[in-house]
Amino acid sequence: MISAEFFCDELERHGFGLASGVPCSYFGGPISLLSRTRGRYVAAANEGGALTTAAGAALAGERAYVMVQNSGLGNLVNPLTSLVMTYKIPVLTFVSLRGWPDPAGDEPQHAVMGPTTAPYLDLLGLPHWTLRADADETRFRTILDSATAAIDEGHAPFVLVEKYAVGSAAPAPGEARERADAGRMDSADAIRLVTKLVGAAPVVATTGYTGRELFGVEDRPANFYMQGSMGHASSLALGIALKRPDRPVIALDGDGAALMHLGALSVIGAQAPANLVHVVLDNGIHESTGGQDTTSGTTALEHVAAAAGYADARRCASPERLQSGVASALSSPGPHMIVVPTRPRSGPMPPRATNTHPPEAMRDRFASAMRGPASEGD
Template identity: 40%
Template sequence: MHDLGKELDTLGFNFYSGVPCSFLKSMINYAINKEQFVMSANEGDAVAICAGAHLGGKKTVFLCQNSGITNAVSPLTSLNQIFEIPVLGFVSLRGEEGISDEPQHELMGKITKELLDTMQIANEQLSSDIDEAKQQLKRADALIEQGESFFFIVKKKTLGPVQLTSTIKENETLPKTICNKSALAFPKRIEALREIQNTSDSDTILLATTGVTGRELYELEDKKNQLYMVGSMGCVSSLGLGLALARPDKKVIAIDGDGAFLMRMGAITTNAYYAPNNFYHLLLDNGMHESTGGQATVSSNVDFIKIVEGARYPQIVRLSNLNDLQKSLKQWHRNLGLTFGYLKTSPGVKEDLARPKVKPFEVKNRLIKYISGDKN
């Protein structure tokens, strides 16, 4: 496995995320030992974390058990494919026919390749011969360089052992929660988005969650430092985490919604554990799925502040109005630190709201250029 890991090093792969599987433990251990692995709570979140790191210039590797592909279908098809963000994947073949395994793996063992084929992701079985495996990696890398994802299916005992030497990071920081006592005023979402744009500088990247949030941000002003998610609901904070970790010199604001947040709530545990200082996670809660007709979410029954306190974000701010939002963002720009902001907003969508005329992959390409320093 060390030889395979070194080959990945040589090819420039320098960022890994995923959920463990015993078949892949040596590759995961290798990446953890090099401090290049982000342990995700969910496979779909890991795909989005890798996507964010790609925006920041990293070459990324996604690892999971084959059953976990089902958790990753949404971002693989509506984030990576739509935005043309490549990722190199390694997926274990649990439930291989003829090999004794647990009953829950039986069906996935039969359909792993077919599922990848259905998602139009190029794939092949990883060879146990190291010389052939190195050639496979080079062929896969050629596709990655062209902007296409590639997955290896890994059978049992394909990878040699790697001893885990890294220790678990202990987070002893207690959350600091600020509950503003100013007058409650539930602004419209578009008003909050305008405030975010107005308080952001040229080193700040804005990531807007799926649905009308991205469309309203675009409607206010289309900027090169913005990305509008069009799918992969619930993945915006994971995307932001990956970008923030890849580019600590930039500031990242992930604008979330209550429905999206609830869909992938485990992401906050990963965000809080890795806790990049340059990341502000803002939740705008209007209590409904407004993009799909105003159906209620369950947010009225949820205390988001307590949930995020439990995940141990170091700084948590309950915002009462637009003035609180402005002050919180300005404070964060002056003194960085992972921050979660929570603002209740009023329902309402601008009439005749436009859809972005720029295609998702064009948004991605210009954002990568912008992050790399090309502001033209």
């Protein structure tokens, strides 16, 4: 393992002045260190945006690098192949190796990308190296020397990073962590209240801690817990809502996930499903990957939703307002958005739903619940 400090310092010594990326626990240390100095790290909404931001910096004469997770590698394929590779823009990309070397030892959503990340880069003809957990500083210098040489030749090299290859660091001071708890609900309490109010209605929960809390509060066949696919919970709920207009459909989202694919709000507004209720738990951080700040502090999601065509969008900062907001959403045509300011989570988290329900079993029981008639509790 190399330290996060050495990782950042060595990249700076090689002339890299800007980094961009999305949260990943493997890169939590470097992200924390870089975030302490304004202008060194750009927290992108998604992987494609991170790569494109780095490419812009490179066009402006600054060496730049990207840190992403292999589960989101598909999000940057378009700008990688049609921009970076086509124009031969020199960008270095670090990709965490989730689901590798043992796919069974990681979460189910990493089983596909774990063993196929390196072969996929081979297919694209991209040079790449692997930084293993037992790598020392000399090995990292050697990799960077090779990667920068590839950049100088017009390539877009990748470094694949094994778990524990890069050390951690204390979290950078962030606006979300400095906010007072006043006016913010506990996320589990918010989920408990929402599930009580919506009865038997289907609930699609975003990946990470939100899905785990829903599983801990009330597991039922009409819950669909997304593993991975960050930012797509509302789109999945949209498809369900359009085909089951006879029942309310709840998208249980997080601020980071909603921001990752913000265009989904415009699609929902355009399709105008009267039965869709989009609940966003907004704690201002990417909590499951180390607590990096999101940009929800400068983006009022309820205002974005209203501008995108949601029939109603509101912020509910108390149990009373949340109860009123959900009741209104269930009794009037939507789509509706309810943003719930929540505190950072504390204490032990419930297990992942896939610890109990294999993905295929979860699919089947949810599909069965959707084929049945709407119950009186919907």
